[in-house]
Amino acid sequence: MNNISALISVRVMGICLAVAALAGCATGRDVIAPKFDAAVNPAQGVPVRIEKVEDARIFQIKPGSPSTPSLMDDNLSDEAIRSRAIARKRNGYGMALGDILVPEGQTIASLTQTVVARAFRENGFRVVAPTDADYARATPVTVRVNKLWAWLEMGFVLGVSSNYEVVLTGPIGPLQQGLTVNGQIRETAMVVTESVWSGIISKSLEDMYTNLKSRIGTAKP
Structure with a gap:
């Protein structure tokens, strides 16, 4: 075996061992708590209400790509789990294992609502609740x-991505025809722990906020 082949073998083995290090808990569900700071309403501003946040993500049974959402045991009908699912663990061979969820009391929809509300508030809008006058x-x-969604990418370098x-949609300038905001974050990691999953999702939420803030426009009384 030449030096290059030996190096590749060592790196691949290292990646497999790094992922396998979590094998003891990889088959069960983990809960992570992404960090994202909310914002308070400005004292004055154009009032907006977030009427609905729809989780329209499409889950598949045994998808061809880890970037497609899926659930362990193919239990796609479990709304309580699906609404909180944010990633899927994998072993050293890329086989899908346990789910990764946000904490009880949170959902993907509620996390997104917090991001959207902060973007509006920091652009001069007041996000009001049903109890507000x-x-x-x-x-x-x-x-x-x-x-x-976040996923593990196997390869010469172990990577974790999130998109x-x-x-x-609403009667506000750029939202009138529907404003689409998207992005993807990727990082490398030696070992994929809960903090790595939490970190990549937190960065996605921050990136979503930054993109929204720059595109929804400022409040105009």
């Missing part, structure tokens, strides 16, 4: 989440 007259906005795609 001006809720009825607030501009309605709907959100559809087409993608928000997102959201569509905002």
